[in-house]
Amino acid sequence: MGALTRLIGFLRPYVWRAAAAALALVVAAGSVLVLGQGLRLVVDEGFMAGQPGMLDRALALTLGVIAVMAVASALRFYLVTWIGERVAADLRHAVLSHLLSLEPDFYERNGVGEIQSRVTTDTALLQTVLGSTFSMAVRNVLLLAGTLVMLVVTSPRLTALVLLGLPLVLLPMLIFGRRVRRLSRLSQDRIAELGSYAGETLSGIATVQAFGHEAEDRRRFDSLVEQAFATAGARIRQRAWLNGVALSLAFTAVGVILWQGGHDVLAGRMSAGELSAFVFYAVLAAGSVGVISEVAGEVMRAAGAAERLFELLDAQPAIAAPPQPKPLPTPPRGAVSIDGVRFAYPSRPRTPALDGISLEIRPGERLALVGPSGAGKSTLFALLLRFHDPQAGAIRFDGVDLRAADPAALRARIALVAQEPLLFTGSAADNIRFGRPDADDGAIRAAAAHCTEFVEALPEGFDTWLGPGGIQLSGGQRQRIAIARAILRDPALLLLDEATSSLDAESERQVQHALERLMAGRTSIVIAHRLATVTAADRIAVLEQGRLRAVDSHHRLLERDPLYARLAALQLREPRQPAANERLGNA
Numbered sequence: 001m002g003a004l005t006r007l008i009g010f011l012r013p014y015v016w017r018a019a020a021a022a023l024a025l026v027v028a029a030g031s032v033l034v035l036g037q038g039l040r041l042v043v044d045e046g047f048m049a050g051q052p053g054m055l056d057r058a059l060a061l062t063l064g065v066i067a068v069m070a071v072a073s074a075l076r077f078y079l080v081t082w083i084g085e086r087v088a089a090d091l092r093h094a095v096l097s098h099l100l101s102l103e104p105d106f107y108e109r110n111g112v113g114e115i116q117s118r119v120t121t122d123t124a125l126l127q128t129v130l131g132s133t134f135s136m137a138v139r140n141v142l143l144l145a146g147t148l149v150m151l152v153v154t155s156p157r158l159t160a161l162v163l164l165g166l167p168l169v170l171l172p173m174l175i176f177g178r179r180v181r182r183l184s185r186l187s188q189d190r191i192a193e194l195g196s197y198a199g200e201t202l203s204g205i206a207t208v209q210a211f212g213h214e215a216e217d218r219r220r221f222d223s224l225v226e227q228a229f230a231t232a233g234a235r236i237r238q239r240a241w242l243n244g245v246a247l248s249l250a251f252t253a254v255g256v257i258l259w260q261g262g263h264d265v266l267a268g269r270m271s272a273g274e275l276s277a278f279v280f281y282a283v284l285a286a287g288s289v290g291v292i293s294e295v296a297g298e299v300m301r302a303a304g305a306a307e308r309l310f311e312l313l314d315a316q317p318a319i320a321a322p323p324q325p326k327p328l329p330t331p332p333r334g335a336v337s338i339d340g341v342r343f344a345y346p347s348r349p350r351t352p353a354l355d356g357i358s359l360e361i362r363p364g365e366r367l368a369l370v371g372p373s374g375a376g377k378s379t380l381f382a383l384l385l386r387f388h389d390p391q392a393g394a395i396r397f398d399g400v401d402l403r404a405a406d407p408a409a410l411r412a413r414i415a416l417v418a419q420e421p422l423l424f425t426g427s428a429a430d431n432i433r434f435g436r437p438d439a440d441d442g443a444i445r446a447a448a449a450h451c452t453e454f455v456e457a458l459p460e461g462f463d464t465w466l467g468p469g470g471i472q473l474s475g476g477q478r479q480r481i482a483i484a485r486a487i488l489r490d491p492a493l494l495l496l497d498e499a500t501s502s503l504d505a506e507s508e509r510q511v512q513h514a515l516e517r518l519m520a521g522r523t524s525i526v527i528a529h530r531l532a533t534v535t536a537a538d539r540i541a542v543l544e545q546g547r548l549r550a551v552d553s554h555h556r557l558l559e560r561d562p563l564y565a566r567l568a569a570l571q572l573r574e575p576r577q578p579a580a581n582e583r584l585g586n587a
């Protein structure tokens with residue numbers, strides 16, 4: 001119920017349309033009720049009094065009422081459906097837009113697949129229910145209320161009989177309705193679980209097939225699908241009971257009324273026209289109850305879906321701009337100060353991923369980060385981008401504590417080139433424009449100066465569609481596009497996670513050349529995997545188990561830090577030399 005009332009809040013911008021819809025609804029339902037009175041007149045004044053002229057007038061009147069009913073019904077349908085679709089669209093918009101403000105951690109905790117399923121299946125369900133079912137429900141609730149009034153007006157005695165029977169009809173609806181609602185929610189959860197599992201498996205299809213994991217996945221799919229089906233089965237059983245019980249009760253009631261009413265007419269307590277009208281209204285009422293019982297389940301399912309969507313809407317971003325964000329100085333300098341930073345991931349509060357890190361990085365400096373796997377290098381990047389806040393200490397960018405700044409303003413001064421750069425569906429130009437959507441073609445070409453030769457060789461140059469994830473490019477080409485994207489953003493601070501996968505010597509040289517362009521004149525922090533990078537760096541910071549071990553130049557570290565010497569020997573690689581057969585081939 002809470003979710004439904006909150007949905008009504010979404011109606012606020014459309015009060016006038018809602019009012020018009022309500023008016024059309026009342027007129028449409030009202031004209032159906034008037035038809036019942038027409039029926040009474042025809043029977044009493046026409047048939048019983050034996051006046052054919054009365055029949056003609058009754059027909060004319062009826063046609064008029066039908067015309068009004070038709071127009072009002074069409075209007076009601078249009079307006080109510082429009083509002084339903086509009087509210088579903090608004091809700092989709094609100095949820096998607098809110099999701100963008102939640103930090104990467106949130107998705108790690110809750111699973112992207114699960115969230116995706118809520119956004120797609122739950123909004124789709126709401127869309128159908130708000131767009132059509134809801135309109136039916138409202139129409140029938142109103143019709144039911146109207147027919148009940150008309151029943152009382154026509155014959156209070158018979159109505160009393162109906163009302164006595166009413167709890168018999170409503171009680172099972174309430175009981176079954178509640179069960180249906182609980183099962184609906186469970187059913188949606190199961191489908192979401194399935195969707196999330198399928199999403200992960202299908203996006204990792206290459207790994208799945210390479211390891212021959214299909215049989216295992218098929219088994220798990222089977223079990224998840226069957227679980228979802230079992231839940232759906234339980235829900236359908238409840239709905240089936242609900243429908244059967246409600247309908248049989250309603251029509252039994254009509255039978256009883258006819259029987260009692262027939263006795264009343266015979267005894268002269270009511271006219272035949274009144275009984276006709278009464279039965280007309282009773283049938284309408286029973287029909288409404290039937291429809292309501294049918295759509296109530298759907299509406300309850302929608303309430304479950306709305307509840308899940310509101311949960312997403314209510315998720316508070318852990319990282320947000322303070323009410324009065326402190327502006328970063330202009331022009332940006334690119335000074336980073338890390339001061340006694342301690343950070344542990346929420347899932348492992350006892351083992352800090354970074355512990356007591358202090359480091360000053362001067363504007364324009366080139367700092368290389370090295371350390372064994374799990375030392376905290378990527379975590380430091382995540383903190384610099386403010387995906388997390390440190391539990392102790394502070395990070396300052398150009399003198400401003402990251403927590404005091406607007407994260408968007410901070411990130412506008414940073415560009416990230418990830419180890420496996422992520423490209424998105426679109427053209428080469430779209431991907432380069434990613435961090436500056438308003439950039440014109442000239443700016444894009446300038447930023448891509450290091451890769452024009454290969455981009456222009458693509459079938460449609462910069463407008464070539466690269467497929468989802470830039471699948472149509474080689475690893476080295478993807479990296480160069482990602483570098484162009486960072487150059488176009490023109491950041492004061494560059495965060496670069498060097499690729500570990502080896503490229504051939506020529507691609508390596510091209511990527512290196514692109515990186516030189518990117519790093520020129522800005523502060524850069526590089527998670528280094530190449531010997532060339534550490535030798536060219538101003539300083540190298542050696543991390544080990546979340547602690548800063550040493551900060552110095554390559555040569556001095558080689559002399560005085562055994563861990564560094566070992567890492568340099570094992571981890572940092574020279575550009576790959578062409579193999580002997582390649583050299584032979586070239587000769």
Ligand SMILES: Nc1ncnc2c1ncn2[C@@H]1O[C@H](COP(=O)(O)OP(=O)(O)OP(=O)(O)O)[C@@H](O)[C@H]1O
Pocket residue numbers: 108345346347348353371372373374375376377378379380
């Ligand atoms: N999301 C997370 N939740 C909990 N712990 C995490 C999470 N991400 C990383 N860690 C832990 O934090 C520590 C530092 O990880 P981090 O990814 O920063 O290391 P790294 O130096 O970048 O390693 P690599 O070179 O292998 O990428 C590791 O012990 C890791 O297990």
